[in-house]
Amino acid sequence: MRSKAGAVPVRNLKECTMFTTSRRLLLATAIAAALPLGAARAQTAAPAAPTTASAGVPMAQQLSIRDIYDRVEAAGYHDQQEIEFEHGRYEVKAVNAQGQRVKLTLNAQTGAIEATRIKRAK
Secondary structure (H helix, E strand, O other): OOOOOOOOOOOOHHHHHHHHHHHHHHHHHHHHHHHHHHHHHHHHOOOOOOEOOOOOOEHHHOOOHHHHHHHHHHOOOEEEEEEEEEOOEEEEEEEOOOOOEEEEEEEOOOOOEEEEEEOOOO
């Protein structure tokens, strides 16, 4: 009988079964020993504050869309068409006092306008 390269010929079925059973038992023991270590490590971690899924900004500090709308209107912008929350900031499409369409980027916690981009006329 030929054997594969690197394979050890087995003398009988009982020897093969004992070897396989020993490997399975060793693997099960190693996994069982590692599980409590992972659980202990997970229990020692400090719980994080609840955050939004998209940006990691704490929910308690984030202004509402209505607050953002009021702040943009108070800054002199009108005809607000779209308010989106992306990447931890609000993006608002509106019209400035000169009648130009603009895209504003606002801080989600303070409502301060961080950037203004004038849209080109079509």
